[in-house]
Amino acid sequence: MIKSEAIQNLLARFESIACEYEGVECWSARELYPILGYAKWQTFENVLGKAKEACQNAGVETSNHFTGISKTILMPKGASKDIEDFMLTRYACYLVAQNGDPRKSEIAFAQNYFAVQTRVAEVIEQRLLDYDRVQARHKLAETEKRLSGVLYERGVDDKGFGIIRSKG
Structure with missing residues (x-):
């Protein structure tokens, strides 16, 4: 050894x-x-x-x-x-x-x-991908909050918001 x-x-x-x-x-x-x-x-x-x-x-x-x-x-x-x-x-x-x-x-x-x-390289790469994914989720959540706020201001109800969200 x-x-x-x-x-x-x-x-x-x-x-x-x-x-x-x-x-x-x-x-x-x-x-x-x-x-x-x-x-x-x-x-x-x-x-x-x-x-x-x-x-x-x-x-x-x-x-x-x-x-x-x-x-x-x-x-x-x-x-x-x-x-x-x-x-x-x-x-x-x-x-x-x-x-x-x-x-x-x-x-x-x-x-x-x-x-x-x-x-080590694989772990670093995976952590970077995980970080990017978490950042994308945060951005999506923020965008959805703003979108729902605007839609509710315009009179769209929960059902309408669900339809809009499902259409992308």
């Missing part, structure tokens, strides 16, 4: 490499793979491939979550080299975690982390 301080360390490392790419919160796959316990990029590329396939199989546009970019790295003796990287959305990171090696404690952490983050 992964210890509390290790969890805090992984969380801090994961959040510290987050960046904004074209207005979207993203993570560099090259920076992410060592945090997830992978020693070699080539091994992690297999996980990326599975995650992309899962994204595609879910009917989601892969390029919206796995954006290929090129990075320049410094080589020994002052040379530089362009390498392939991917900017991963939070959803892409979730898919990477789901397709990673669950025997790695870092992957197990990431799987739980994204399950919780997904649930």
